[in-house]
Amino acid sequence: MKMINAALLGSALAFSALAMADDYAIDTKGAHASINFKINHLGYSWVIGRFDSFKGSFSYDGDAPAAFRVTIDTASVNSNHAERDKHIRSEDLLEVNRYPEAKFTSTAYTAKDAQSGVLHGDFTLRGVTKPIAIEVQKIGEGQDPWGGYRVGFEGSTTLKMKEFGIPMDLGPQSAEVQLDLHVEGVRL
Numbered sequence: 001m002k003m004i005n006a007a008l009l010g011s012a013l014a015f016s017a018l019a020m021a022d023d024y025a026i027d028t029k030g031a032h033a034s035i036n037f038k039i040n041h042l043g044y045s046w047v048i049g050r051f052d053s054f055k056g057s058f059s060y061d062g063d064a065p066a067a068f069r070v071t072i073d074t075a076s077v078n079s080n081h082a083e084r085d086k087h088i089r090s091e092d093l094l095e096v097n098r099y100p101e102a103k104f105t106s107t108a109y110t111a112k113d114a115q116s117g118v119l120h121g122d123f124t125l126r127g128v129t130k131p132i133a134i135e136v137q138k139i140g141e142g143q144d145p146w147g148g149y150r151v152g153f154e155g156s157t158t159l160k161m162k163e164f165g166i167p168m169d170l171g172p173q174s175a176e177v178q179l180d181l182h183v184e185g186v187r188l
Contacts, residue, residue, distance in 0.1 A: 021061035024151060024185025026070070028055060032152075032184035035072060043173035049079030049088075058106075058185055060151055065119060065136065068106035074125075075100060092168040099126045107131070114138075119155060125164040132157050134181065149187040156180045 026033045036050045056070035075096040077088050089096045106121035119134040134155040141151035158176050161168075169175075 021059040021066060022149075023059050023188045024057060025188055026054075026056040026058070027150070027184045027186050028053075030184075034180075034182045035070075036180045036182075037177050038180070039177045040173040042171055047079055047084070049077060049085075052076040052078050056104075056183075057188075058183075060185065063114075064109045064111055064117065065153060066106065066109055068104065068119060068121065070104045072102040073100065074102050093166055095126060104132075109136075123159070125159075126166060128164045130163055132159065144186075150184055151187075152182075152184040154180070154182050 033054075034050055035054055036048065038046055038048050041047045051072050051074070053073035053076035054070060056068065058065050058069070059067040074094045075089055077085055077094065077096075079085055079088065088094055091098075101124075103124045104121050106119055108120040109117055110120070111117040115138045117136055119136045121132060121134070122129050123132045134157045136153050136155040139152035139154055142149070144150050156178060158178050160176050162175065
């Protein structure tokens with residue numbers, strides 16, 4: 001009986017913490033968020049780009065970001081080179097006609113200190129879902145000039161392309177892609 005009561009109390013406390021969290025929409029309309037990528041080009045230089053279209057939301061209780069949900073329009077890839085972007089959209093890489101979205105859903109957050117931690121979650125790309133970890137740093141939070149409330153984070157993670165079924169092999173220097181995320185959320 002004591003174990004059941006302890007479990008119920010623990011569940012109630014966990015629910016209370018979630019209930020106290022505020023919900024935020026990622027500010028993509030104001031262009032205060034970005035998803036960027038960087039990949040080594042054959043060991044000679046870097047290809048840097050971004051995804052122009054994505055949407056998402058998260059909850060935040062002052063201690064930790066939680067319930068992150070992001071959906072990326074994979075066809076919105078932009079490396080500032082039209083022919084390269086056409087190739088990135090092809091079957092060799094993202095295959096956007098078959099997989100028009102990539103998604104991230106958080107599963108846990110591990111704090112390192114009051115301003116940083118690791119956001120764990122499931123990332124789906126090309127129909128393959130894998131757990132990933134994103135190193136997160138809180139940038140700041142507070143009232144904005146329009147009467148709203150905002151909180152911002154940045155994060156980064158590295159993905160192995162083969163793990164997500166990407167068939168194109170550009171050599172060992174290009175086997176991984178770094179994602180850099182800049183998120184500003186507006187409290188709902």
